[in-house]
Amino acid sequence: MTIPRQLAVKIMNLSAGHATPGAREWVEAMSRELDFIENDWSALWWALGSTRVLFKRPHVPLADMSVVPRAAKLLAKTIRRRTLVGSVATLTEAVFFGSFLFAETTLMVRVASALTVAAVLYIACQLYARRAGRLPSDASLAASAEFYRMELKRQRDFHRGSWFWSRQLLFLPGPVLFCVAEAMAQPDSGHRFLAVMAAFMLLWWRAVSLNLRLANNYQRRLDELDALQSRGE
């Protein structure tokens, strides 16, 4: 087997291993086509394309009600992971900005740091309040469906509406003021802090759109569940 072909097979195997549950079947489908591509370089380009499919469809559409308990378990696991990663990130940020409160710096930097620390602690509280609920001990379909519905609603509201926008409104001023304050305190490297602020704003905007997309995703799954229940499957 040539090197490009070996690489193609490796990439495909990696993609299949890391694909989201909803994309796995599609990556598998792409992988099966590899045997029918005669040119090795074409096979490599084909395999590279699979990386664009990897993260599509983060969940498998519900085929019928019997898969709801598994979907509920997966959702709870995802939320647990998010709570953990989010908590570590927010607490790290709180420690970082908190250190400026005790450093020898300007009052404006201290105010900005205090604002940021307050905001990230608020986010940490929200993450805790929206942590995964306890899976029902009663393993019946109805209990699982109810749990799934409640969790989807809670998570949808975490990523949109007042929960979400209050987070954004509180979070934005601190870091922006921090960059402005640092730029004023160190005029020589002021442009560097303004560049950091621009990068931060871009990231913030990206985070906003990602959150709204997640909210839509949860809503879609709710609709899917409603449709299944109304069909009585």
Place this chain on the structure above:
Amino acid sequence: MKLRRSPQTSLVLAEFLQASQEWQYGYDISRNTGLKSGTLYPILMRLADLKLLATRWETPESGKPPRHMYKLTADGCRYAREQASQAGRALKLAFSGVKSR
């Protein structure tokens, strides 16, 4: 969920319309349309999510691994024909504009 009306999606739909009753393989569609796998498969996934595309795994023959196959559903055929006629109308309009100049 909405289907983005991109030239690539139109190409895929047109390719399916050419043999709307036959199941097609991903690699064949890619070769016929000239689309790379990373462009083609997200389109196929979206079409399948919207129930415009039917998918199935080929029944395996003696030791060969099965391949994934695709065909437009009845809704898919209707949608593809609508898109094709809209594109035709737009082309006609553009062409008549050029002629009148």
